[in-house]
Amino acid sequence: FPGLADVSISQDIPVEGEITVPVGSNSPDEDYSTLDEPVKDTIMRDLKAVGKKFVHVMYPRKSSALLRDWDLWGPLVLCVALALMLQGGSADSKDDGGPQFAEVFVIIWFGAVVITLNSKLLGGTISFFQSLCVLGYCVMPLTVAMLVCRLVLLAGGGTVSFIIRLIVVGAMFAWSTLASTAFLADSQPPNRKALVVYPIFLFYFVISWMILTFTPQ
Amino acid sequence: AASRTTYRWGRAGGGGAAGPGPAGADTVSAPAQGGGSAVIDMENMDDTSGSSFEDMGEMHQRMKEEEEEAEGEAGAGEEEDGEFLGMKGLRGQLGRQVADQMWQVGKRQASRAFSLYANIDILRPYFDVEPVQVRARLLESMIPVKMINFPQKIAGELYGPLMLVFTLVAILLHGMKTSDTIIREGTLMGTAIGTCFGYWLGVSSFMYFLAYLCNAQITMVQMLSLLGYGLFGHCITLLVTYNIHFHSLFYIFWLVVGGLSTLRMVAVLVSRTVGHTQRLILCGTLAALHMLFLLYLHFAYHKVVEGILDTLEGPNMPPFQRVARDIPVVSNAVLNTTAKAIALTL
Numbered sequence: 001f002p003g004l005a006d007v008s009i010s011q012d013i014p015v016e017g018e019i020t021v022p023v024g025s026n027s028p029d030e031d032y033s034t035l036d037e038p039v040k041d042t043i044m045r046d047l048k049a050v051g052k053k054f055v056h057v058m059y060p061r062k063s064s065a066l067l068r069d070w071d072l073w074g075p076l077v078l079c080v081a082l083a084l085m086l087q088g089g090s091a092d093s094k095d096d097g098g099p100q101f102a103e104v105f106v107i108i109w110f111g112a113v114v115i116t117l118n119s120k121l122l123g124g125t126i127s128f129f130q131s132l133c134v135l136g137y138c139v140m141p142l143t144v145a146m147l148v149c150r151l152v153l154l155a156g157g158g159t160v161s162f163i164i165r166l167i168v169v170g171a172m173f174a175w176s177t178l179a180s181t182a183f184l185a186d187s188q189p190p191n192r193k194a195l196v197v198y199p200i201f202l203f204y205f206v207i208s209w210m211i212l213t214f215t216p217q
Numbered sequence: 218a219a220s221r222t223t224y225r226w227g228r229a230g231g232g233g234a235a236g237p238g239p240a241g242a243d244t245v246s247a248p249a250q251g252g253g254s255a256v257i258d259m260e261n262m263d264d265t266s267g268s269s270f271e272d273m274g275e276m277h278q279r280m281k282e283e284e285e286e287a288e289g290e291a292g293a294g295e296e297e298d299g300e301f302l303g304m305k306g307l308r309g310q311l312g313r314q315v316a317d318q319m320w321q322v323g324k325r326q327a328s329r330a331f332s333l334y335a336n337i338d339i340l341r342p343y344f345d346v347e348p349v350q351v352r353a354r355l356l357e358s359m360i361p362v363k364m365i366n367f368p369q370k371i372a373g374e375l376y377g378p379l380m381l382v383f384t385l386v387a388i389l390l391h392g393m394k395t396s397d398t399i400i401r402e403g404t405l406m407g408t409a410i411g412t413c414f415g416y417w418l419g420v421s422s423f424m425y426f427l428a429y430l431c432n433a434q435i436t437m438v439q440m441l442s443l444l445g446y447g448l449f450g451h452c453i454t455l456l457v458t459y460n461i462h463f464h465s466l467f468y469i470f471w472l473v474v475g476g477l478s479t480l481r482m483v484a485v486l487v488s489r490t491v492g493h494t495q496r497l498i499l500c501g502t503l504a505a506l507h508m509l510f511l512l513y514l515h516f517a518y519h520k521v522v523e524g525i526l527d528t529l530e531g532p533n534m535p536p537f538q539r540v541a542r543d544i545p546v547v548s549n550a551v552l553n554t555t556a557k558a559i560a561l562t563l
Contacts, residue, residue: 103405202387203389
């Protein structure tokens with residue numbers, strides 16, 4: 001090492017400091033210690049996170065909790081519930097008009113992926129899974145609408161029930177679209193919000209249409 | 218020779234013990250021909266002489282023999298004792314390092330290939346639009362251009378066409394639902410998506426191929442964009458005629474709206490082609506495919522007019538058909554009576 005041959009420490013500068021290595025903080029231990037906690041704690045923690053996100057969807061404020069720690073549990077539960085309720089029911093091949101479980105599942109996830117890709121291509125700053133998380137959670141009002149529709153249909157078909165269902169589904173559709181727009185449109189450049197909102201509108205419109213035209217056999 | 222228990226390196230009954238160690242009785246269970254495990258008798262290790270040179274020689278010999286045997290028994294070398302890493306450890310570590318390196322290289326190659334092909338940034342320039350531009354292009358797609366001697370500009374944009382295809386899918390779903398189309402093979406959604414995307418991508422590719430044959434100046438993205446915006450006319454027509462069921466109304470829309478968007482596409486293509494025969498081929502094909510697609514969409518998923526069905530079946534209609542007509546009964550009755558009233562007053 002020829003370059004170091006003339007390195008010298010000036011006598012004027014005192015060398016001081018601590019040589020002791022600081023003891024590692026407890027954070028690695030905390031990460032690992034979740035292995036030892038009881039299962040109930042783990043489940044409750046995740047359930048609380050999911051529940052908090054549901055509340056955020058019901059009252060869409062501009063909070064970043066939904067985006068920051070995303071998870072896909074809520075969307076999965078909602079999607080499965082909606083698909084179960086939307087099942088065609090009868091295995092009669094003569095009347096195949098109802099969507100089957102797999103169809104609804106694929107529509108929701110495929111639609112969410114397409115919207116996410118579209119918003120990313122338009123210059124969005126949100127990540128892939130964050131967007132999926134938001135779109136999935138915002139299906140919740142439509143699931144509630146599906147429940148209401150099923151209950152109303154139990155009481156009987158007819159014009160009155162159709163009008164009730166139309167109003168309920170329409171209101172929930174508007175709520176879903178507004179909720180997801182509140183979260184997603186912020187990540188876009190301001191003059192392109194309409195380009196991102198339209199696919200979301202179409203997506204929830206298709207789901208609302210499936211809910212509205214559902215008739216139990 | 219000292220009366221110590223020595224051992225013979227090498228195969229039982231096989232190659233000679235070419236090491237400096239004296240040959241003696243076999244006290245180590247040397248691996249048999251292609252069988253057995255490479256077990257080292259630890260007690261006998263300690264009995265080697267103090268000469269390190271002999272040890273090295275024996276070590277190398279042992280390694281060489283083992284490599285030859287390992288071809289017959291794969292993986293037997295992995296059962297090493299952790300205590301004596303000198304001989305087996307060396308070979309084991311080498312193997313592990315090589316495997317590790319291969320894994321790293323493979324991973325690097327895979328992630329490079331993935332980031333090259335799955336990079337959606339290739340599509341980013343085609344989505345660079347403003348809402349005003351999209352609206353302008355939608356309206357323009359219905360206005361045929363007059364100047365066909367000068368190549369018209371086509372915007373190579375994919376956002377508008379993609380959204381139009383999805384809108385068409387949604388409208389088709391609506392039409393299939395209200396017409397109680399029975400899909401035996403596949404699902405409603407699958408049929409709708411397959412039809413619309415198949416038309417957009419398939420006809421675009423076919424027209425691009427024809428354009429290549431006829432020396433027209435158009436790229437694939439421009440063709441996709443042109444055909445996609447041409448679907449705007451289809452969307453409008455189907456939206457109206459799936460809800461108001463008059464055959465004459467459909468034919469009027471087919472000719473006017475479909476015709477306008479076809480004329481626009483044809484004019485743009487003509488302006489980019491040279492030669493009469495080529496122009497004729499291209500425009501004829503495009504016009505035929507475009508108009509026939511609209512015809513197909515209407516009639517394949519068409520709801521039979523209610524009056525005809527009622528008169529044919531009469532009071533013997535099975536109950537489940539009545540239930541399924543829940544929505545069309547209300548909305549179609551209203552729309553039909555309104556349309557009839559308007560037609561009467563005109």
